[in-house]
Structures are given as structure tokens and as C-alpha cells.
Amino acid sequence: MTQPELATNVADGVLVRVRAGLPEFTGALRRVAEQVLGDPAAAARATIVELAERSGTSPATVTRFCRALGFEGYAELRLGIAGETGRAARQAGWAVDIGREIQPEDSLERVLHQIMAADSRALGDTSALLDLKAVARAADAITASRRVDIYGISGSALVGAEMQLCLHRIGLAAWSWTDVHNGLASAALLRPGDVALGVSHSGQTRETIEMLAEAGSSGATTIALTSFPRSPLAEVADIVLLHAMQATTFRPDALSGRHPQLLVLELLYIAVAQRTHDRAHAALQATARAVAGHWTPQREGVE
Secondary structure (H helix, E strand, C coil), rough: CHHHHHHHHHHHHHHHHHHHHHHHHHHHHHHHHHHHHHHHHHHHCCCHHHHHHHHHHHHHHHHHHHCCCCCCCCCHHHHHHHHHHHHHHHCCHHHHHCCCCCCCCCCCCHHHHHHHHHHHHHHHHHHHHHCCHHHHHHHHHCCCCCCEEEECCCCHHHHHHHHHHHHHHHHCCEEEEEEEEHHHHHHHHCCCEEEEEEHHHHHEEEHHHHHHHHHHHHCCEEEEEEECCCCHHHHHEEEEEECHHHHHHHHCCHCCCHHHHHHHHHHHHHHHHHHHHHHHHHHHHHHHHHHHHHCCEEEEECC
């Protein structure tokens, strides 16, 4: 991604970019990132000198931080943060509690609002983070492919299986692999024109990386779905699709990231269905007829 493209995307989601890049920032740059994330509203009001002092760094470091995010200077960063915090302030009242720890004594109503707020933020951040051109390239590759392999372990396996079912339902040959031995064997049989998709929030799941790398070595087009653009999984992929997540108490990363992952894959699936409209429509009708006999008849008078 070029600097101008990055700057355009960042203006739409500064804080999600900072969160996504936090594991990669080190030393002084990480202190600036933590200061911005810790109090975005204050960062939006601060001068470059004030932000440097609060983060225990220097104005030069803040400038380097801005450029690492794709901004020309601090003024653009402040403007982006101010716009994002302003939108957050206008959201529903319960959304203000995003990030608050869920306490044992919290009512189910409050817990529900916390989960809704976290997932709403994660979905919004994913929308700002996602490169739609990359989604289009992935959809083109899948549409033209002979077969699609999907790799995921643990929680990501559930997401991958959902995508496999969607593609299979519209007549595309797709397999979901959760065992590394079987996945590697399948990846070795792929060829140019085939597609392999690896799903991992962290991008550090060794089995998923190995399977996607093997698929790439066989000539397949490789796609990674992850939260981290510089993760090992992203490095072995031809196309990287990014999603955000917003952790909440008692929900591990795999669960917190599931809805954003499903959002991205649903968008990808629909893009493929659009490109194969006639075949997809016919396949959906045929599969619906095939299982219709297993539906419970509707009781008379019940809508």
C-alpha cells in the first residue's frame, strides 16, 4: 500500500490503525501510541510538544510516529483523532463504556450493552481498516479458481468452516482444513489458479502459516485474514484482508474477533456470488430444494 493510500485509510480510522500497529511499535514510538490510545480526546487537543512530554518522548519521535501511520505531520494526526473521538461522543450512551471491565456484579443488561458496544466498535473499525480493493482482488481470484482451500485452527476454524459452507452452497469447490497434516497434504496438491485462505486473528498460528505457505509454494493465490498487517501469516500471503477487534472481559481474542472476521468473509462471499450470479442463484435454489423435505411443516395460523 502506498503512502497516499495509507493516509486516506488512516484518516477514516486513526485509532484502529494505532491499535493494529501497537505490537510492532517499540521503545519511544510505542509510548506515543499508548498515550494516544489511553486518552484520544486529550491527544486531539494537545500540541506536539505536549504529547511528547506526556509520552516521555520528543517532538521528533511524535513526528516519526505520524509518518509511520502515513501522515505528513502532526496536524493531520490531530485532525484524524479529533474526528474519530467526536463521532464516538455522538454514539449511544452505553457505547461510552467500551473497554470497561465487566464486573461479577454487573447486571445482564449492562453486560449485553458492553458486548454490543465492543462488537459495534470492532465492526466499525473493521470497516475503516478494510481495503476494498484487496477484497475485490480476492473475490476475482476465488471466482476464477478451480478449488479453494481454507485453513484455520481453534476459533478461526469455525470462521473458516462458515466460509467453506457459503462457497460450497453457491457451487464452488471449497474445503476447510483444521488438521495441519491433512491441510499440508491438500496444499501440496494445489496449482496455479487455485486459492488458499488462512484465517488467524494474531497471524502467528504456526499451523495456519505452514499450510498457507505450502499452498503458495504450489502456485496457489494466497489470502490472509488477520488483525496484523505485518504478521507472519500476512508475510506469506499475496492478498491481506484486515479486521479489527475490541476485547471484553471473559472473551478471548478468538471470540472477540469472530464477528469482524465473519463480516469480512461475508463481504468476500457476496462479492464472489455477484461475480457468479447466474450459477450462484441456480445453486442456491437447487440446494434449498434438496433440503426442503427436512423442514418442519409450518402450523396452520402461525406466521
